[in-house]
Amino acid sequence: MRFLQPTTWAEALEAKTVHPDAVAIAGGTDVMVAVNFGRLRPAALLDLTRVGELQEWGTEDGVVRLGAGVPYARVITELGDRLPGLAMASRTIGSPQIRNRGTVGGNLATASPAGDAHPALLAADAEVEVASVRGTRTIPISDFYRGVKRSALAADELIAAVRIRPPSGPQQYSKIGTRNAMVIAVAAFGLALHPDRRAVGTGIGSAAPTPRRATAAEDFLAGELASAGLWESRAELPATTAARFGELVASAAAPIDDVRGTAAYRVHALSVMARRTLGWAWTEYRTSKEV
Template sequence: MTVLLPDSLDRACAQLADHPEAHVLAGGTDLMVEVNFGHRRPEAVLSLARVPELKGWGRDGDTLVLGAGVTYTELCDPAIAELAPALAQAARTVGSPQIRNAGTIGGNLGTGSPAGDTLPVLAALDATVELVSVTGRRTLPLAEYCIGPKRTARDATEIIASVSVPVARGPQEYLKVGPRNAMVISVAGLAAVADIEGRRVAVGLGSVGPVPLRAPEAEAWVVDRIDWSAGRLVDPADATEFGSLVAAAARPIDDHRATADYRRHCVSVLARRALTRMFAA
């Protein structure tokens, strides 16, 4: 197997252009599982371990820019958690400490699984994904980046460089249902983020559709049910109707992990719970 070890983003792009068959390797927590199970036999691997440009994060005005190599452990750091609380909450639910130390946000985007825990958060935050290759850079909204289950708009010669989200403008929640509390692929995941000044609530759904979904009808409906200056629900009972409307936006399937009906039920409970936590009396 050819192992490519570039030490800069430019060199990584050049080597990937020369070896488009190479598999990009970040933390390896998805890729190496596939190799170990014999589902993939890469002839070439391009490791991002020595590419410094992907590892950092920073704030640019009201935007948080996360390098693709930022790990889940780093996402849980209070400095990032303050700017993107739901992303930190999602990161805290991922795998085990070992997986959180190795796994990256770029790898979650690279795999593009409907169950990826950061993806509903990125959907709710209208995140943009930056892709780089020898031919240049392009930025895609998450909704255009995720095109199907484990299918993304990334070209084989592109490297995910970063993902950008607005810094928190109100309360945020990420909640997930699985058969146990840790080391679990989500049966349903839900992110809810509020923009207090803009008077908006956005919802992202995971594991209940081929790609991360939004719930536009519920998002529009809830705006007038919130007392924005007090930061609470006008009538706490509205959280139940919100849950039903969010569940109506889900497009789940029956599979070995759960039935579609159970997933829809989970979404309604998660949405009710998230809204109640964000706008508690």
């Protein structure tokens, strides 16, 4: 097995072009598990931990550009205010050791339907910045997931960063596991209210072949909020609206029975999580100052 260790982004892209079958490794929390269990024997590993650019985040035109190699621990401590949904998702991930190693870029590259960052990224309308020696392109998050552990990434491309607009409204994230920490999601849900655009963002995890949005639920809720003038009035949300939102989120899922939970439970849990997170987000919106 070749071990490639570029120290600059240009070298990394060059290496990926020369070795398109190389598996990129950052925190190694997915890759090394697969290697240790004998499920992955790549021709080459492309270690990205020496590429300094990937370890940074910054703000460009008001958009947060999160380098693909920034670990979850830093998302929590440095970006809790700017990226609240992603930070909440990050808090649910693994143990402190895993959060010190694991990265959002790695979560995207693995593209597991159970990846914890995905629902938050979907709800926030994130964009994935990918690059190769051919150039850089930006993929809307909704177009990124293409199948179980498959993404829109080409063989010669690497994930450079994720671009996320800071929130104009509350964000929430909720995840079901059968233990109270260090657990893979049985089902997860991300929610973002976008008062600036009068829109709603959602993301569903572990309940379909890919992470996905619940667009019917988004449209329903945005419509209800608009027609009742709730964005402006900040009045209480009718319980029936929250319940219907929950049902629509659940109906967007296409889960399976597996060792972690049944399809029926996942659907049920999504409806509860969607209803509850909406309640929390709306309470936060109602009680926050108008900007």
